[in-house]
Each structure stands twice: as C-alpha cells, then as structure tokens.
Amino acid sequence: MLEIRDLHVKFHTREREAVAGISLTIRDGEILGLVGESGSGKTVTAMSIAGLLPRKQCRLSGEILLGGKDLLHADRSELRKIHGNEIGVVFQEPMSSMDPLMKVGLQVGETLRIHTDNSPEERKKLVLAALDDVELPDPEAIYNKYPHELSGGMQQRAMIAAAIASRPKLLLLDEPTTALDVTVQAQILELLKKLNRTHGISMMFISHNLNVVRKLCKRVAIMQRGELVETGDTEKIFTDPQHPYTQRLISAIPTRTRKEPV
Amino acid sequence: MKYAAKRILLLLITMILVSFLAFLAFEIVAGDPAQTMLGTEATPERLEAVRQELGLDRPFIVRYFSWLTGFFSGNLGVSYNYKQPVWQLIAPKVENTLWVCFISFILICIISIPLGIWSYNWTNKIWDFFRTAFNQLCMAVPPFFTGILLSWVFGIVLKFFMPGRFPDLHKDFAGALRHMFFAAVCLSIPRIAMTIRMMRSTVIGEMEKAYVRTAISRGNDRKGVLVGHVLKNSLVPVVTFLGQTMAEIIGGSIVVEQVFGIPGLGRFLVASISNRDYPVVQAxxxxxxxxxxxxxxxADLVNQAIDPRLRLGGSK
Structure with missing residues (x-):
C-alpha cells in the first residue's frame, strides 16, 4: 500500500544525508516496525511520508507512493487532502502535540471537520465513537475536557483517536509510547494491535525499543546512519540477525538470564 | 467565579491604598489651599477661618476617613475652587476622556490583532524590511505630533471636525464622536505598532511548537493553522499587554486632549493640582x-476565559 523507493533526505545545515537511499514497503494491514538509535533517520523517514518536512530546509529525492500517488513531490494542496485523511500521525509527546487551548473532542474531530461534510452532530457522534474505540472511559466527559486535564496515557489515546477518526489507510506512529510509563505503554500497544485487527489500518511503528517492536510488529526494518541495514520477519531477525549492527542491537537487550553488557 | 470575587476584593484594597497615598502626597507636598484661595495678602485670622471651613484643621487621619466614607456613599466632596460638588464638575470630563480612551482601545484591538497574525506571512521577505521600518516610525512619532498633523489634514484642510472647538457630547454626539475619533487615532498609532510587533513575535514563537505540526498533519492549511490554533494560543501575552495599554492610554490622553482641545480629565487634573484643589485631585x-x-x-479574567490552565490557580 505504501512504497518508498530510494528515498534521500539531506538537510542543508548538515553534511551527512539524514536518510541515504531507503527502499521500503508497508503492506496492507500490517504493522511495520522501524527501529534505530537516535539520529538514525527513522523519524525523518516518517516525516517525509507524512509530508511534514520543511521543504525549504532540505533536499529530497526518490519516491513515496501511496496508492500510486507520489507524496514526495505532491504540491501543498494535494498533501493537505492526504494529511489526516489518508495518513494519520501520532507523535512522541502527547502533551505538547495537542493544542492546549482546544477541547479534546474538537481536536479529535478536526480531521472530520476538514475532510468531510458531516454536520456537527454527526461529527460529534463519530468523535465519541473514536474515543470509545481507543477505550477512553466516559467519552462524553472526555469530549469537553482540555488536554491538561488528562493523564499522559489518556492524552496519547486521544491523539490516536484523532489520528484514526477519519479512518486513514496508514497510521504513522513516531515513538508513541516513549514518553509514557511501562504499564501505560503496554496498554497502548494492546490498543494499537486491536485497532489494526478491527479496522485493518496499516501502521508504521517507530521505536528505539526492540522489545516493544517485538511485541507489536510482524515485520521490522532496522536503520543505522540513514541506511536500512536489515528488513524482515521480526521473529527471524530476533533469532537469527544477519547484519552485525542488528546483532549488536539484539545482544544489547537485557534478559532475565543475561545481564546487560556494560 | 471564586477567583473573580478575589480579584474584585483585591481591586478594592488597591483603590483604598491608592487614595491613601494620594492623600498622603498632598500632606507632604508644601502648599496651603487656604493660602492659594485667599492670596498672599490674607490675614492670619482669615486663613484660619478658611482652614476651619474646609476642615483642614482636623488631623490627617480623620480627614482621610471622612473622605473615604464620603466616597463610598457617593459624595466626593466639594471643590475648593469652584464651590461645586466634585462629581458634578468632573462627570462630563470623565465622560470625554473615557470615550477617547475607549475608541482608541477598540482601534488598537481591531487593527493590531488581525495585522499581527497577518504580518507573520511577511517573514523573510523584502516586505519585512518596510514593515519593520514603518512599525518603528509609528512607535517613534509622539502622539502630539500626529495630533497636530491630523488636526491640520482632517480639521483645517478636509474640515471633518473643527480643531479647538469641541462640541458638547450630549448636544452633538456625532460631531463630538468625530472629533474624538481623530484624537483616539493619534493615541492609538504607537500602541498599534507595539501590539502588532508583539503579536507577531508571539505568533512566530507559537509556530515552532509541536501542536502546529499536529495541526498540519491533520490537513489544516496555513489559515487553518494560524486562525484555528495559533491565534488563540498567541492571545494570552497580548491580552496582558493590552491591559497595560488600556491603563497607559489614559495617561497619554492628557496630551492628546490638549492638542485637540477636548475638555477631559487630564487638563482638569493639571489645573487642579496647581490650584491645590485637593478634593478634585483626590477624586x-x-x-x-x-x-x-x-x-x-x-485582562486577567479574559485570559482565564482563553486559557483554562490559568483557571487552576483560582480554585485553590
């Protein structure tokens, strides 16, 4: 459903390419994990799919095809039709990613307001359904709350609700659980699995946490310094990593029997 | 609501404090109202009689409290100079000044907030240079100068109003309003420039925030981002600034009223200070x-209506 062909991204202020020729596909209905350390270019990859890179500040080449349309070279008005409607994005910090002065319900309904002709009543019904989808208790009350009145986990659920409200084909999740504590993290992962199952939304899940990726994703891509070092079935990569970098990453996961290498 | 009540209480306390300080200031400053009224030739007996008549022989604290109780019962005292109730004297002047300030404040709000948002679009263009230069010019030119300029252009050349002849507010409302409008324009020009600059820098700061990226990712266009999200988030510091502006334009109105010949509070205050007309000055x-x-x-209450996070402090 989404195909990245030979993507290069170079910021004018940097010597090295942030993304140096990546080719990657996300299949219909799958959750693809994109793993790498900080600065490996995983967020830049996601932002170029989402069309959120500042185009004046970087040089882009390659192709990103969503249902046959090239997103990388689409103009602004075409991109706006795709934003939120075909691609939803969930960011790392739910608190700062939400407009602090807008009620949660209106933020969740924003994609519907922009992309559909629904009446406000219909919209509210859909928003309440989306809040219910992400398992927020008492959607009616949440609808009228401001972001600061919610906990971090609830905020992230609301952000996910906002991203799925208009049923996009693809959900980009940029480290959505990194800012949350471990129990909430596990709940969010379960929620994402459920949404993937029930709505069939394809997802790209970006993380530096291999354990999280292993729980969620069938397929995983490993990035290092802007390049893709290994792609494949998650279990296979975990049990039999081919690339030395992947091997190092996996051996760095602390387990019950082996202490973390110092 | 609790917070609003607290603010109003604070407001009352501030006012009592201010009135006390004003009273005290005249106690310290040299000058005797009786002497001013009677002139230097007055006999000591006559002076003493007048002092008694004005109640100036009583101790300071007693005089203050009698003034304060009078104030709360709506009696501002009697002018030493005009022998008329103070309220009757200043009411029309209060009205004129408040009108000028009100018009000027409205102008500041309706011009600078949209322009402040709009001028965000001018970043990094040649326009930016001209905008900055014009902005600096507007801030630097003093209102009395624009006052003279406007009086000449709109008063003498175009005859929109008669400079120096201010119509009675109650007899010729439209005429008076026209007159006051130009005074208000003078008063508001530097303030508009300041508010636009402030609004613009706030908007630029807000555009860097993460929620803007979220808004774009949902398909908002530039206008949707600016008006739908950034505007409200940029307003809090601007409203605080506008609150200060509202306070400052009443000071600025003294000069402008002089230039346009509007009988307002400022002119009357200056005259009353030199006449040592305490009850008027005090009022x-x-x-x-x-x-x-x-x-x-x-400004605080408006900010709380805008930003729900500010309401938290009030309930404690």
Missing part, C-alpha cells in the same frame, strides 16, 4: 487608579 487620582486596576483585572 481624579482615584478614578485613574480605578481605571488602571480594572484594566488589569479585566
């Missing part, structure tokens, strides 16, 4: 203080 000072404190309170 005007308290009215001005009232205005300033109210401006701050209103």
């Amino acid at each position: 005007i000072v308290v009215i001005l203080a009232f205005w300033v404190v109210i401006a701050g309170t209103v």
